[in-house]
Amino acid sequence: MERTELIREVERLKAERNAVILAHNYQLPEVQEVADYVGDSLGLARRAAETDARVIVFAGVHFMAETAAILNPDKTVLLPDLEAGCSLADTITPEDVRRWKDEHPDGIVVAYVNTTAEVKALADVCVTSSNAVEVVAQLPKDRPIFFLPDMFLGAHVERETGRKMDVWMGECHVHAGIRTEDIERALAAHPGAEFLIHPECGCSTNCLFMKPDAKMLSTSQMVAHAKESPAQEFVIATEVGILHQLAKQAPGKTFIPVREDAICEYMKKITLEKVYESLRDLKHVITVPEPTRQAAQRAIEGMIAVG
Template sequence: MDKELLTQEVLRLKAERQAVILAHSYQLPEVQEVADFVGDSLGLAREAERTPAKVIVFAGVHFMAETAAILNPDKTVLLPDLEAGCSLADSLRPEDVLAWKAAHPEGIVVAYVNTRAEVKALADVCVTSANAVEVVARLPQDRPILFVPDMFLGAHVARVTGRRLHLFPGECHVHAGIREEHLKALLETHPGAEFLIHPECGCGSGCLYLKPDAKMLSTEGMVRYARRAEAREFVVATEVGILHRLAKEAPGKTFVPVKPDAVCEYMKRITLEKVYLSLKEMRYAVGVPEEVAGRARRALEAMVAVG
């Protein structure tokens, strides 16, 4: 089936199933085009919570579908490919959090949304890259804080808030691969461009040293900034799937990836054909046991309420 016919069938089945398609900004362009909403983890979580649709097709990775299932226990949440995982989420085990909590009984656990449901259930609050700074800044000053699992995002939050955080040494393999040398090369070839850098990137503070006026932004922050900025050219340090959305929402502007091969193979497992099959066959349903979901829901609802 060609792309045009697949698109028509997806839209037909979506109406027939009374479904909504939520897609992350790193998804393939053709998947983004059939989605009802395209956004970052925070925006997608909010849309999942408020949608009246009976079926949610989640074009993203497994922890995102889990999040939607936790927030919508009475709805069917479908993930078109169960192998669409996350190297960052897989870097942290519940046992790691439990060990820290045992050593710090008064501690607060802040879990990045890129975590498994079992970890969210142990957290006091969940955050996304869009609201992590705001959430951490509000936490009590006299209690130790564990930030899991992304050490680069955690270091960014600590730098901006001035808070001392215990950081788990986890990383996204795609963002960790974006290094200072990649940024430096683009500084020379695009001297007039604005630089947009995701806080998960491995270059971290080194990027800000090389380019002090670079903007550390979540994926949604990049889109908002690009829309309103007067600049016409932007160098973008994150997974390259966002380039489609940036070009669509900020037409007439140029977006250059810091690392053209910064591709998440897990995100790209979701194809238009798999979205079609997911709707046609109602596959694959993602659920979370209520004893886990109930505890994780508190941390997620606190995340959705901020920012």
């Protein structure tokens, strides 16, 4: 089926199924273009919680579809490709969390949204890259905190809040692959550009010393900043899928990725054809067992309420 016909069929099936398509900023441009909403994890969670649609097609990775299923137990949540996983979410297990909780009975578990439903169910609150600092800043000062699973986001939160936490040593393979030398090279080639960096990047601490006016932002915050900034050129340190949304929302401006190969192969497993097939066949349905869902829902709703 040709692309034009695929788009037409997706729109027809959306109406027929009373469906909504939610897409992450890292998705392929063709998928972003058929989505009803494109955003970061926090924005997507909020849209999933608010939608009246009976079917949610989640163009993202598995933990994102799980989050939508947790918030919408009475709706059908579809993930177009079951192999769309997350290397960061895979770094920690429920057993790892239980072990820490056993050793710190008065502790608070703060789980990044990039985690499985089972891990979220053991958390006190979830966070995203856009609200992690604000959430942690509000937590009681006299209780230990376990921040998981991204060590670079955890370091950013510690730096911004002044709170010392137990931080899990997990990382996103794409953001960890962005090196200081990549950024130095891009900034040297574009000395007048603004520099926007995602807090999951492994070199984020070095970058703040190297360029104190760097903006550490989630993907949706990058889009919002680029739209409002008077700057015309930006160096971008995150997965390259964001470039499509940046160019679309801030037309006429120039966006330079620090690495053109900063590509999440899991995000890119979702294609326009798979979105169509997912709607056509109502596949693949993502569900979460009820006890896990209820426990995880409390942590996710705490995340949605902040920022």
